[in-house]
Amino acid sequence: MKSLERQGRACRQPARTALTNGMLLALGLAPTLAEAATIIVTSPGDTLPSAPATCTLRQAILTMNNSTVSGNCAAAAGTIGDKNNDTISFSPGVFNGGSASTAANTITLADDAAAPFGTLDITDDNLSIDASRVGGVTIKRPRPSTDNTNAFRILRHKAPRSSSTPSGLILNQLTISNGNAGSGSCYTEQVLNAGGICSVFADLTLIDSTVSNNAARGNAGGIYSRDGKLTLRRSIVSNNVSTGQLGSGGGIAAGGGVFVMTDSTVSGNTVKGYGGGIILQSTNKAYISNSVISGNTSTQVGGGIILDPGTKYNGTGAPTLVATNVTISGNTSLSGAGGGIGLGDRAGAVLTNVTISGNNSASTMNQDGTGRLYAGGIFGLVRNTVKINNSIVVGNTARDPGGNLQANTDIGAPWSGSYNVSAGSAPDNGVQNIHNIGSAAADLKLSPLQNNGGLTATMLPGVGSIALDAIDSAACIDADGNAVATDQRGVARPQNGKCDIGAVEVRGGSFNLNVTVAGSGSVSATPKPSGSGSSGEINGCTSSGGPACAAVFARENNISTVTLKATQPVAGQALVWGGSCIAVPGMPTQATATMDQSRTCTATFGNLTIAPTGLPSGTYGAQYAASLSAGGGTAPYSFALAPGSTLPAGLTLTATGGLNGTPTVAADTAYSFAVVVTDANGFAGNPQTLNAIIAKAALTVKANDASRTFGAPDPVFGASYTGFIPGDTAANSLTAMPTFTTNATSASPPGTSYVITPTGATSAKYAPTYQNGSLTITSASSATALMQSLPAGSVYGQSVAFTATTTNTSAGSTAVPNGTVSFSEGGVALSGCNAVPLDSTGKAQCQTASLAVGSHSVTANYAPSNTNFTGSASGAVTQSVAKAATTTAVTSPGAITLGSPVTVNAQVAVTSPGSGTPIGTITIGDGGAQAGDICTISLPATSCVLTPSTAGTKTLTAHYNGDGSFGASTAPSGSLTVNPSQPGTTLTSSANPSRFSHSVSFTATVTPAAGGTNPTGSIDFSDGGSALAGCTGLALSGGTASCAASTLSVGSHTIQASYSGDTNNRPSNGMLTQTVDKDTTTMSLSASPNPAGAIQPITLTATVFGDPPTGTVTFYDGTAILGTATLTTASALSSSAALTVGPLGSGTHSLSATYSGDGNNEGSASAVLVVTVNAPVVPAPLLSPWLLALLGLGFAGLSARRLRA
Structure with missing residues (x-):
């Protein structure tokens, strides 16, 4: 046998001693860890982790694994990321009670072995998946376990190898089904193991759960558990299969940890190898209680269960199976030994209150190749230690001797124990064992394996069995010397003061069977009570009761089962068995009662x-x-x-x-x-x-809303229906169609909702109710046409006529539109054309003379007087308006003098068909064609003042310049005579009086008359009527002309300036009297020599400056006349006279000269000229200071007199 321990000896985890929160809850203990997260599954499908709006089981597991929300799986409580003691539960409404597409409470995993679909991988250290809120959940592949397509196991829990923290997975009320470990590993080298659940390095607990119909091509068709505790409570492992050659564990393969199985069943599993139901390898302890291992099959050792130590216990301390209150039955080892239990090398077993029956070792092959097969019940390989107490090992078969218990004969008998019933020769070293019962079967009187109460099937010793009351109560102990308080069924030991040998303690005392009949039938029971303490008989028991309805049976095994038979009920009635009676299937008038205690049965006959x-x-x-x-x-x-x-x-x-x-x-x-x-x-x-x-179904008949146009007849009314089932219509369901009335009349105006009332519908299947509809009367539509205006082209002020016709365009409506039409341009009504009423034929006309010059786009807009019609607008008509023609007239004003203004009258008249009042200006000119002097009339004025700028006969013209509405026009010519104006001439002199021979300038200024023009022409100057030389025909310049005269004689002169006149000015004269005085003269005097000697003559020369002077000059010495001399012309401006006088006395002489003047020059005098005449040279006498002072005074006085002279 290939050991699980050998498969994983290199990767064991540290032993786990702690329980997870989920495990503690499962065991009814309070958890000690906090901050665990809870996620509630809200979606039954198996979606991608990224699906945003769902929280499937897969998304919840991924959220716990990764500490990151997958889908919509936010924690309902706690904190995601703790990875400890977390819980996944299911929303009560997640499966919606089951649906056509989803089996009730079933999650079908996506049929794809590729991530993220397939196996549900769990890496959260401690996780509980709890389906108790929804009454259980099935997780399965969509294909049967026998279908290897896209094969995958259902669950895998992997804890980190290096983790020192105990990890665990708890499954509560889950069913794991249809898994197939056809590919992929359970963990590293565990290829093809675990069709249903794989748990490695972690504890696994199943509570109220089922693992069924899974398959593996390696080990463990149902559950594979390695190096972790495996616990089953009230769970079932059934119909799983391991198909690998020499595989292990058709139902369960567990190794390396404790195995606990309580109140559970392992049945119908198959393996091509060892352990049809369970194989426990390298397991230090296995505890099985109140459980059944039945109907499992192996091809090698251990049809029901095999304990294989492997190499883990290669010396002392071999693993032990502890089984209490267990039935192992109907298991088969096809080619090995131990149809019920197989024990490997050193494996031990402690069996208490165990029934091993109906197991078989039946093939022609075995381990040692000898062709011998051993021990259909229990087979021990070698060095085994088996303690059996209070157990029954009978009815097992093998081809060779030792069909119940067999040890390898070359090692020796391993058996020990007491108070057993065995069909073999063992155990042979205990006390009060009953074995080799083949010859003593009549004395043992065991019943078949059947339900005798309790959780497991048992074999009940019959009356007179040698096993009854064979053990003193003080000796009712197990293999370890502990008191045995109950049998396999839970019945208290001892009964009747002593214990029975084997797994079943027959209840002592007497048991009453009472039958109660109700109704008209009767009941009888067989067999009759017999033996000591028995009494009575149930025979023909009726509703009246009495002795025939009661019996007493002594001890449980006196008659283990009583059959009750009732008379057949009359037609229409039934028989109901009640109380402790159980009806016999297929035989409704019979029932049975197990007499392991007092029973009461009822038979009720009554009408159904x-x-x-x-x-x-x-x-x-x-x-x-x-x-x-x-x-x-x-x-x-x-x-x-x-x-x-x-x-x-x-x-x-x-x-x-x-x-x-x-x-x-x-x-x-x-x-x-x-x-x-x-x-x-x-x-x-x-x-x-x-x-x-x-x-009848409710049918709502609603009149369809309708509409019509004002003035039109009502439409055909219809209805809509609410309530028809699919396929029904008014046509096939109504026997009479609804009729309709309305409160609207042909004259009803729009704007009001009128009622459509349905009635009169009948049906065999529907009950009509009615809803009114609405009739809407809409305004009739209209169309407006605008006729071309008359005339089509006009002038300003000319009256233009527009005609519009509005018609009713609504089909079926005969009403004539009423209201008004406005004729407008650009949205503005034409003057006098606003809201023109339509006549009875729908026409409206207006005339207007207000159209401005230009092109006008005129439309007619119809406005209804009420809601009976809709408005409408015509197309545009183009009206061209030209300027109106005008005529202009001017009035001749007569004659005026140049410079005088004259009022000129002119008028503008509009030429028909134009009309209106022109504006603008009339321009009047006196030079023809608006030339010459101009004045302007601003209409409506009729005159302007014209001031001609020239004299003469003028041709007046008047021109109207026109405006935006009126054309220009020119009046015929008028006439105006403009006479020259009289200017004034003034004469001025540059010097008056003037001096002889001095030039004097005369200036004549010609001043125009008021309003006149500046004079032009020439001036003639004259003196006393005689023209001044060079002063005639002098042209005016700037209104003046000047003439210079230097030849006027001394005296008074009448000077006249005569203006010759021009076109615009008459001649005029200006005069003045010019006085000419004598010319002034000046004189200079010189003496030569000066000074002069005492006897030296002196020549005096007088020069008179003037024009040039004539006459004589008188010379003076002082006041004494020295002489007179005649002037001779010296230059154009001077004359001179010389006088030689001689000698003057010595000393200084104040000499002067005077000019007496002539006809043109005034006289003048020279300045005093001091001449010094030196005295003869005479030595001067010496003068005293006093004399010098006196002389000084004398000279001073002399000088003063001379100066006064």
Whole structure:
């Protein structure tokens, strides 16, 4: 045998001694760890981990594994990431009670072995998957376990090898099914192991769970557990298969840890190798209690269970199987030994209150090749230690001797124990064993393996068995010397003061059987009580009671089973067994009672009844559901229509009493039909009439909303229907169609909702109710056409006529539109054309003369006077308006003098058909064609003031310049005579009086008359009527002309300036009197020599400056005249006269000269000229200071006199 321990000896974990939170909860203990997370599965499918809106079981496991939320699997409590004592549970509504697409409470894993689908891998250290909130959950592959397509196991729990913290997985109320370990490993080298669950290096606990119909091509068709504790509580491992050659564990393969199995069943599993039900390898202890190992098959040792130490216990301390209150039956080893139990090298067993029966070692092959097969019950290989107490090992078969217990004969008998019943020769070293019972079977009197109470099937010793009361109460102990308080069934030991040998303690004392009959039948029982302490007989027991209804049976094994027979009930009635009686399948008038204690049985004869008698009402076309129940018989009941009876069409009656369907008929009265009920024992009741009212379905007939145009007739009204079942229509369901009325008349205006009232519909299947509809009257549509204006082209101010016609364009409506039409341009109504009423024919006309010059796009807009019509607008008509023509007239004003303004009148008139008042200006010119001097009339003025700038006969023109509405025009010519104006001439002199020979300038200034023009022309200057030389024909410049004269004689002169005149100015004169005075003269005096000698003559020269002067000059010495001299012209501006005088006395002389003047020059005098005449040279006398002072005074006085002279 290939040892599990050998497969994994290199990777054992440290021993685990702690329990996870989930394990503690499973054992009813309070957890000590905190912060565990709980995730609630809310989605039944198997989705991708990334699916955002779901929380499937796979997503919940991945969330726990990775400490990261997968999908929508947030923790409902605790903290994700702790990876300790976590729980996954299921929302009560997750499966929705089952559906057509999802089996109730079933998770079908995705049929893909590739990650993330396939096996549910769990790496969370401690996790509980608890399905108790939803009553259990099945997790399965979608294919049978025999189908190797996309094969994968269901669950795998892997704890880290290096972890020192105990890890565990708890499964509560889960069913693991259809797994197939066809590929992939359970863990590293464990290829193809574990079809259902793989648990490595971790504890695994199953509570109220099932592992069934899984397969592996290696070991462990159902559960593989390695190096961890495996616990089963109230669980089932069944119909799993290991198909690998020399595999191990058809149901369970466990090794390296403790195995605990309580209140559980391992059955129907198969292996091509060792341990059809269970193989325990390298396991130090295995505890099995209150459990059944049955119907398993192996091809090698251990059809039911094998304990294989492997190499782990290669010396002392071999592993031990401790089994208490266990039945091992119906297991087969096809080619080995130990159909029930196989024990490997050194393996031990302690069996207490165990029944081993019906196991078989049946093939022609065995381990040692000798062709011998051993021990259909228990086979020990070598060096085994087996303690059997209070157990039964019988009825097991093998081809060779030792069909019940067999040890390898070359080693020796391993058996010990007491108080057993064995069909073999062992155990042979205990006390009070009964073995080799083949010859003493009549004395043992064991019953077949059957239900004698308790959790397991047992074999009950019969009356007179040599096993009864064979052990003193003080000796009722197990192999370890402990008192045995109960048998395999839980019955207290001892009974009657002593214990029975074997696994079953027969109850002592007497047991009463009492029968109560109700109704008209009778009951009898067989066999009759017999033996000491027995009494009475049940024979023909009726409802009246009495001795025939009671019996006393001594001890449990006196008669283990009593059969009760009842008379057949009359037609329509049933027989119901009750109390401790169990009806015999297929024989409804018979029942059995197990007399292991006092029993009371009841037989009730009565009518089978159906409830309710009044069925709920249904409705045509609506889902109908009613449930019939029955009484008076044995459940379950079946229901059927009585022959000739029919249900309302559309309804069906199920065998379980469901009256379901959708009625396809209806009636005002109840439908009647008859139903027959049959109970579980085949008793049929009389037909019972039931009544059901199938009412007409509610049908809402709603008048369809409708509309029509004002002035049109009403449309054909229709209806919509609410309540028709699929397939029904008004056409096939109504016998009379609804009719309609309305409160609207042909004159009803729009804007009000009018009522459409339906009525009169009839139907055999529907009850109509009515809803009114609404009739909406819409405004009639209109169209407006605008006629081309008359005239199409006009001038400003000309009246233009527009005509619009509005028509009703709604089909079927004959009303004539009313209201108004506005003629507008650009949305602005034309003057006088706003809201023009339509006449009775729908026409409107307006005339307007207000159109401005230009192109006008005119539209007509219809505005209804009420809601009877909709408005409309015409297309545009183009109206061209030109400027109106004008005429202009001007009035001749007569004659004026240049410079005088003149008022000129002019008028503008509009030429028909134009009209209006022109604006703008009239320009009037006096030079023709708006030339010359101009004045402007700003209309509406009619005149302007014209001031001509030149004299002459003028041609007046008047031109109207036009404006935006009126054209320009020019008046015929008028005339104006402009006479020259009279200027004024003034004459001025540059010097008046002037000096002779001095030039004097005369300036004539010609000033124009007021309003006149600046004079042009020439000036003639004259003196006393004689023209001044060079001063005639002098042109005016800037209105002036000047003339310079230097030849005027001394005296008074009449100077005149004569202006010659020009076109615009008349001639004029200016005069002045010019006085010419004599010219002034100046004189200079010189003497030569100066100074002069005492006897030297002196020449005096006087020069008179003037024009040039004539006459004489008188010379003075002081006041004394020295002489006179005649002037001679010296230059153009001077004359001179010389006088020689001689000698003057010595000293200084104040000499001067005077000019007496002439006809043109005034006289003048020279300045005093001091001439010094030196005295003769005479020596000067010496003068005293006093004399010098006196002389000084004298000279000073002399000088003063001379100066005054």
